[in-house]
């Protein structure tokens with residue numbers, strides 16, 4: 001039977017690949033190791049009984065936006081909520097990308113910037129980072145001058161390297177770039193820098209957008225909820241590209257209730273950061289090169305231990321430990337990324353690693 005042809009540009013593209021394998025210890029997708037508190041679940045279930053199932057949800061998610069605005073001390077008109085920060089990124093690409101437009105990424109970074117931009121037929125230009133995976137001012141200026149990007153993606157802390165961005169780089173990008181500057185802060189609560197502060201200034205830039213997610217620190221990857229803080233003029237533009245009623249009623253409730261448990265979230269962040277430090281020390285003691293991270297994951301290189309990164313990934317998998325294999329990404333030969341898990345999961349990972357590199 002004849003199959004209809006998909007778009008020419010899609011035929012050469014790959015989808016997003018992160019294996020979902022059944023293993024004992026899953027440390028490959030930077031999820032939170034613990035669920036939200038039981039009180040969260042009880043409060044959510046109680047609220048869920050009040051949902052008007054036969055009615056569409058609040059189209060602009062007003063209550064959730066107001067509560068997020070309080071959290072960040074901005075206006076509700078600056079908050080846009082969506083199905084995970086990936087949908088926020090897609091909304092940005094639909095609004096500012098598209099045919100004849102250019103997006104810039106700094107590789108290695110989160111693969112979805114390029115992937116989503118391309119699905120809107122946007123041209124993607126990949127700039128580089130220095131040996132410490134930082135963006136240099138000279139590289140940033142040069143790429144802005146040569147490409148005049150409509151979209152420029154910064155990731156702070158950067159996935160998969162864990163490197164945070166600096167105020168200087170964000171300000172330089174905003175001042176030089178003709179287009180929108182996106183700072184993806186999916187792991188923002190783990191870092192000592194946030195670009196949201198820049199959006200709170202009296203003369204806040206009209207081109208800066210900071211994205212956040214409930215998937216990581218809020219322990220809610222299963223819910224698919226994310227948002228951005230943006231200049232107010234952008235919100236009506238986003239409304240033109242999103243589907244009506246895209247954010248369902250239950251998700252809006254889940255987000256509002258999660259925000260009541262901020263102290264618990266911050267405790268989890270502190271615990272994860274302490275565990276990250278413990279893992280980093282154990283890995284260094286094993287002779288692995290560990291890159292400094294301000295996120296809930298660590299990237300490390302196996303070269304100095306004399307074990308190939310792909311081989312080590314398979315050896316860990318054979319022991320039912322799944323981490324992210326970045327070895328085949330440009331610039332990341334022999335690199336693996338491990339998400340910080342529970343103390344027990346981290347012990348299993350370290351133990352398996354000890355056996356695997358001997």
Ligand SMILES: Cc1ncc(COP(=O)(O)O)c(C=O)c1O
Pocket residue numbers: 029030083084085086087110155158159184186212213214215221224225226
């Ligand atoms: C840097 C970065 N941005 C965005 C996302 C997507 O998050 P969400 O689950 O909110 O779509 C991820 C997920 O791993 C990420 O690492």
